[in-house]
Structure formats: C-alpha cells, structure tokens
Amino acid sequence: MVAICVAQADHGINAAGGFPAVFFLCRESCLLLRHIFIIFLGATAFFWSLLINKKKILLCRTLKNYVEISGKVVFKQYWQADERGKLKVKHIVQFSGGAASAYVAWLVVQEFCKENTILLFHDTKAEHPDAERFRKQVSEFIGVPITEVSDGRDLWEVIKDNHCLPSSFIPFCTRVLKQEPAEAFYKEFDEQGIEYMLYNGLGPEEWPRVQRSIVRGEVAGRTVRCLLAERQISNVEVKKIIRDEWKICLPEPYMHLKHNNCIPCFKAGKGHFYKVWQNYPLEFAKAVQMEELIGHTVFKYKSLAELAKHWEQQDINQPLDFGDEGLPCVCSA
C-alpha cells in the first residue's frame, strides 16, 4: 500500500495528493518506513530546489548574454560615440548615391548629429547624370555636404590604363576608383588620431556581403556598421520612404537597373548588360568599343556586339524583367 502511494507521489502533479496519503499511512507503520519516507521527501525537495536554481541560472545567463550582445553591438557603441563625439569620433557614410546609403546617412545624422557625419563619395564619372541630382538633394535634405575623394579618372580611362576589362573576378575598377581613394582618406584620419566608424548601405537582403564587410573592417582595425541589416530595413522600405516621405525622386537608373552604379557595371551579369543595351545604348556602345580596344570580351564565349545581335533577334514584345526595381515612376512629387 505504501509502495503504491510512493509511486503516485513520484508522478509530478499527483505528488500533492500522494504525499499526505503516504504520510498518513506512515504514521501507522513502522519506524523504518517513516524514516525512508522522510529521506525520500528530503531528497525530492533537494532535487526540486536544484532544478529551480538551474532554471534561474539559465535565465540569468540568457539575460547576461543579451545585455552583452546588445551592449557590444548597439548600446556600447552608441554610448562611446555619443560621449566621444564631441571630441573626435567621426561617422563616415560610404555615400554611393544609391537609395540605401542615402537612408543610412539620414539614420547616422539622427544618431550622431550632422557635425559628426561625413558623406564620403567617390566619383567614377560613369554614372547616370541623375545620380548627381539625387545625391545633391539628399545632401541638402539631411543637411550634410558631400565629401568627394576621387581618383580623377573615369571608368573608361581606368580600363584603358590597365589594358584590361574589369569583371567580378578582377574588379580593379572598384579598387582604383573607390577603395584606394577611401583608404587615402582614412589614412589621414589615422595619422591625425581621429577615431571613426564606417557605415555602408548593405541591407538584410545581402547578408553574406554584410558579414564580409564587417570582417574586412575588423581585419583593418575599423568598425564597420550596416545599419539597414542591423535594423532589418529592406531596400523596398528605404525606396518608399525616400519617394513618399522625403519627396525626393529616386535616381532614374532604378527604373531599369538594380543599382545606381556605373552604367554599365562590369561586375554585373548578362542581365544587367541586356538592360543597359535596351535602355542606355550610348553606354552600351562604349563598352563594345572597349572590348574591341582591349581585345577581350566581358563574357566568355560572346562579345557584347554578338550578344547585341542576338538580342536584336529576340521578340521585342517580350516582357522586361525589372525584378524588385520595377517602379512605376521614379518621382513621387
């Protein structure tokens, strides 16, 4: 009888009813059974308290990690920047002129004020003219002037000087026209002992690139932040805010292309060149000339001239694939 009651007591929720019954029976039984019951009760209480403590420990650890993670990624950096901002920390936005970096620039100004924000721009002289209009309007809207640090040559001159066509495998155009001027700018800050953080426009859709940019920054001893990825703000949201709230027209290339980059961008694929061929024939013709001059082709088996011939034979009524940049109108005004 005692054994049955003990077994009942061992089943969690039945324990409340089982223990008094066992205790009642034990009063009537021998001293040995009573001692066994007391030991059992003590052991149960001991293990139960251990379990609760373990849960508490786990909870504490979780909270501690949360604070540490938040402290490292968000609060600590903000706090440091706010405190030192009056002294020397600068917040450098890699301001390409695309919608994403424009919105990041605005976010940075909200956090660290205009005086501590730098909009760093490198001119490749191969972008659509409307990109310039967009950059200026954004700069005026957020109240920070553009800091231009450029190589001075345009994309086509860099190609000629290197006797080579850039590609995703050898993107020397990015190195010459953007990375090297940027490095020269950062070097001046390093030499003067000015602390800075870098911000780019990479968003949640580009997680591998976000990781790479942060790691590269770490390797170079710099803090790189991708605010759109950190805050999970999508490219679609950013464009909507700029058009509908800021009332600034997005740059014209967004009507046809995914990025407001050089036209054409040699790191991009055939789909991009197809859209350039359709929408920017003069720029496409420049790329064809460059293939002839250098003696190599952008794509492996066909020259751009051959691709153009092939595309000409396609059905012109074939719907264009605008993807996520297929905006009905670039201007909200």
Ligand code: SF4
């Ligand atoms: S946008 Fe494209 S073509 Fe222009 S510099 Fe960058 S990789 Fe080169």
